[in-house]
Amino acid sequence: MFEVEWDLLNPDIDLDASAFLLNAHGVCEKDEDCIFYGNPDHRNGSVAYQKVHSNKAQFIVAFDRLALQVQKIAVSLTIYEGEEQSHSFSQVAEIRIRLLNHRTGKELATFRFGEDLTEETAIVIGELYVYKGEWKFNPIGSGFFGGLRALCLNFGLEVEQTLPEVAADAQAILPKDLYDLYETFQIGHNVERVRRSIGMTQKQLAEKIGYKSASPISRLERGELDRFSHSQLLLLAEALNVTSRQLLSR
CATH class of the missing domain: 1.10.260.40 (lambda repressor-like DNA-binding domains)
Structure with a gap:
């Protein structure tokens, strides 16, 4: 499991976390291999996304359920409507990614980014990758212009003009005043x-x-x-x- 957390210098910025399941060539083979707020759970149950707070997102990875072709998982943050609202990562104080043991909650490692954040509206924080049969993590901090759309194109996905509607969960709270x-x-x-x-x-x-x-x-x-x-x-x-x-x- 890993958590992505951030501190803002500008409270009006909206940040979103996403994870891209990549093959050996560094691209997603299917649209469902992009896990984000519009597609929070992979169909095979391998990766699940949850925004646990306004400045924290969590991804739970079941490595035994990942498709065999998935060799990397790129972890990213994007700014919603960054270019339109003149928002960028220069207005973000710090980004942290924490690797955790899902069963025990024990922290395995923490990586921080902040000083090098500039005018980009998307950033690949790092990637989980397979090396000699074991999953490892590599911090990257590579920036992009164009937000989530730019990342999708970079990882081989075609982007529609509007994202699919979010389905409601089956269970709901009863209305009250x-x-x-x-x-x-x-x-x-x-x-x-x-x-x-x-x-x-x-x-x-x-x-x-x-x-x-x-x-x-x-x-x-x-x-x-x-x-x-x-x-x-x-x-x-x-x-x-x-x-x-x-x-x-x-």
């Missing part, structure tokens, strides 16, 4: 996933539900709100064209 801190964090996480999957900006979503700025949406998605009302949830669901249960799903 006011949601607590944990439920509000879950709502924010789901709002972010759905919003990005349909190519909507925070500002566009805010305007659709009557806010004058994107700040309330940004705070919700970053997990900074300690409560959230059901009436607000209904407005968000309508604006995103999903059900309230989808935004409440775990």
Whole structure:
């Protein structure tokens, strides 16, 4: 298991972590080999993604389930709409990647990046790779312009204009008048996933539900709100064209 964590100099930046399952030639053989917020679980159960906090993402790797052709796993971070909003990694204080034993939680290694981050909007932090039958990790820190799209093209994937819609989980929390801190964090996480999957900006979503700025949406998605009302949830669901249960799903 590995965790990617970051500290921001500009709190308005949206960062996303992703993992690319690569063959010996350094490319993905299928679209499903890109694991990110729009495709959080590989079909064969080998890699699973979860955003555990506004500034931390986690990947669980079942090495025994990886396809035989997968020889590397490239770990990356991208800035959402970086070029459009003049955001770059020069506005990120530090990036950390921690390798952990999934069963015990013991930290195996930590790598840090920060001083060399510049104007790029995507970065390959490092890669897991097979060497003489064993998986090892190599820190890289290679930057790209063009965000997630540029990385997908670099790893041999064709990129659609819009990402596929995020499917709702089967189990949902029953509606109530006011949601607590944990439920509000879950709502924010789901709002972010759905919003990005349909190519909507925070500002566009805010305007659709009557806010004058994107700040309330940004705070919700970053997990900074300690409560959230059901009436607000209904407005968000309508604006995103999903059900309230989808935004409440775990």
